[in-house]
Amino acid sequence: MSSQFIYLSILVASVGTYFCRAFGMFSAKNIKVDSPIFHWIRCVSMAVIAAVIARIVFFPVGILTESTMLVRIVCTLILLVVYFLFKKNVILAVSSSTICFVILNHVL
Amino acid sequence: MFSSQSFKDGVKHAFGVPALGLGSSMFAFGAFLHSAGFDIYQSFFSTFFTFALPGQFVMAETILAGGTLLNIFLAVLLTNSRLYPMTVNITPLIRNSNVPKWKQYIGAHFIAVTSWFNFFSVQKNIKEDEKFNYFVGLGGFLWANSVVCTVAGYLFSNLVTHEILIALVFINPMYFLVMTVSNLEEKKIICSILVGATLSIFLNDVFPGWSVLIAGVLAGTLGFFIFRKENNE
Secondary structure: OOHHHHHHHHHHHHHHHHHHHHHHHHHHHHOOOOOHHHHHHHHHHHHHHHHHHHHHHHOOOHHHHHOOHHHHHHHHHHHHHHHHHOOOOHHHHHHHHHHHHHHHHHHO | OOOOHHHHHHHHHHOOHHHHHHHHHHHHHHHHHHHOOOOHHHHHHHHHHOOOHHHHHHHHHHHHOOOOHHHHHHHHHHHHHHHHHHHHHHHHHHOOOOOOHHHHHHHHHHOOHHHHHHHHHHHHHOOHHHHHHHHHHHHHHHHHHHHHHHHHHHHOHHHOOHHHHHHHHHHHHHHHHHHHHOOOOOHHHHHHHHHHHHHHHHHOOOOOOOHHHHHHHHHHHHHHHHOOHHHHO
């Protein structure tokens, strides 16, 4: 892979990403806060983010494929249990899940 | 803008857990790029111009897999397409007639899952005309911090073992998940989240590449219509 190709790849990736943001901004010009479409798009956004997370946990690409699905699911459950058990403590939940991931991924 | 109190409040909000959550994943991305043979400038530019981690990983992995520029464009577009509904959703809130359009389009660059969630968690307590500055402070700081963390990850990748690197990559979806479940208050949102996650798993084999978008639109629409009355309360 040449250096020039990587820079071009970064350019097309940036254009693709910014297109989603700019087109979103353009599309929203007539949408008012508290209109039905505002609530609908909020539901869709949340569902899309949940779908992204589920896909990463169940069908990851890249270096996360070097972990097993069992480890990823167990650590996801640990995150949720710790989060709700310890008064929604974000740092504790994320760090517990990450530490368990390191240990389980090493052992299993 | 930069001297306004709302901008500073946004920066203050980003400083801490949001910056740490996203920064650790960006650090992992920088270390990953180093191990994959990218140079430090490429790492810098990737986060500087893209600032959407799942898509950045997809870009790097498509390059490594020998993909063409068109493959990369389409793969990143699909992966980062979640930013479209997110931007449509946040724009009516941060839109400000006193801010020139070009500035608002620059501000759109800071829309990412972390800034979006954190903004929504506090937006009701911010005055209408201060929301744009607050969001730019919040998102802008997360963006700048992400650029720094990517470069730091690249420079200090030798301090991180491969096993730790994989775990750092796992932090990103876990942080997204924590932010998602922190929003489980309205029934329509709970329904959208649960159905969206479930559908994306089942649709993965049927529509590879498109499962996330299809699941998101179907689940969000379902959640919205089933709990329609909630909107009027």
